[in-house]
Amino acid sequence: MVDFEFNEEQKLFRESVREFLAKHLQPVWTKIDEEHYIPTDLIYRMGEQGLFAIPIPEEYGGQGGDFTLAAIAVEEIAYHDPSVAVAVYTLLNNAWPFILYRYGTEEAKQLILPEVGRGRAFFGIASTEPHGGSDVAGTRTRAEKRGDVYVANGEKIFISGVREVMEQLDLGGWYLIARTGTVEQRHRGISGFALLGKKSGKKTPGIEYSILNTIGRHGISTGMLTLKDVEIPKSMLVGEENRGFYYAMEGFTLARILVAAANIGAARWGLEQAIEWSKGRVMYEDQRPITRFQGVSFRIAEAAMELEAARLLVYKAAWMADRIYIKREPGLKPKDLNFYSASAKLKAVQTSFNVLSTAMELFGAASYVKETNIARSFIGALSYYVGAEGAQNIMRYIIAREVLGREYVK
Ligand SMILES: Cc1cc2nc3c(=O)[nH]c(=O)nc-3n(C[C@H](O)[C@H](O)[C@H](O)COP(=O)(O)OP(=O)(O)OC[C@H]3O[C@@H](n4cnc5c(N)ncnc54)[C@H](O)[C@@H]3O)c2cc1C
Known part of the structure; x- marks a missing residue:
């Protein structure tokens, strides 16, 4: 039922x-x-x-x-x-x-x-490197096994939570993606590590960091990590060596459902703002609210419809995740989530972009003033439109691979 x-x-x-x-x-x-x-x-x-x-x-x-x-x-x-x-x-x-x-x-x-x-x-993800975030299989950061430790060297960029880990909390780090095999092995030569930036209030030697001057969602930092001979204990290897790419793909698939949830939350706020503003904005000789213009009311109708569609995709993906990972229903595998998670992320992020830009437009010049806060939300959610937790085209690629078959999209 x-x-x-x-x-x-x-x-x-x-x-x-x-x-x-x-x-x-x-x-x-x-x-x-x-x-x-x-x-x-x-x-x-x-x-x-x-x-x-x-x-x-x-x-x-x-x-x-x-x-x-x-x-x-x-x-x-x-x-x-x-x-x-x-x-x-x-x-x-x-x-x-x-x-x-x-x-x-x-x-x-x-x-x-x-x-x-x-x-x-805090425990986040350190995957992206300067050569291009979408090419996770091309990871260049290296981790070499030396006795009881792995020694990591490389650069990660656009990493969320850098200041929170390195300056604010006493413990934290990231699921680090690093090459333990050869470059030719591509995704089969990558391992995942629990890289701690800080433990018991002490910074891990060899980690240098800087904070990027981002345009929005300022509350959480986005930074760079440079790893210079960072010793990672063997106990911090996540799963099997050279399988880290696969665990990362599962992590991204789960995280994207929650990314999509964040986008519908922001879009819901934006739609409410747009409705309230448009009802109250009255003008012309009969003092009509601007909602009487179809050019306005139809935009709001489209936004409401899109938000509902995105919301359904988000909760369907979460429901699938629960069946696979929490209830562990027989016959279901992590890859069965790919289509739903990528669809939810693609749609919810597009929706927050559309709804919040509609709100910007309907507020008119008032949206260009910081105090109305619409731009704060638009620019914050925009981080997902430009790439965070996987570019929109990568979502299209995943969906295409699921509906067409891997051999038809390679
Ligand atoms: C605010 C913010 C926070 C972030 N936080 C984190 C974090 O915590 N950890 C982390 O690891 N990363 C983080 N990222 C980085 C994010 O994961 C990357 O932005 C994303 O993976 C895309 O990589 P890129 O930006 O290098 O773009 P690129 O990979 O260089 O892509 C550029 C463009 O090319 C397109 N493109 C690339 N490959 C293909 C393809 N095969 N087919 C079609 N089009 C393609 C993309 O769609 C995109 O439009 C964050 C990014 C932002 C903006």
């Missing part, structure tokens, strides 16, 4: 998250964007509220929830902070710790996961 209703647990969860965010996030989201900083006590509070490590079992310090609950949390967070910075912080700390939980060593899991769950640690 098809059921488009959330169940009682999901509804109650959404309500409690909304209540928390209305009190603790909504009043400060513009300040977070202005000051380029998510207050540490807000991060701790979010941990106490159970917003991180949602799909991870309680025995590892997670919330014992699933991807649908994670998507609900991220959607609500992006609605209450439509610059999407806090949503990005949250979605990374749900998707990538899950990959560590699934494939990491017991030592790495015990060290990192409970702290992520409590909001005391």
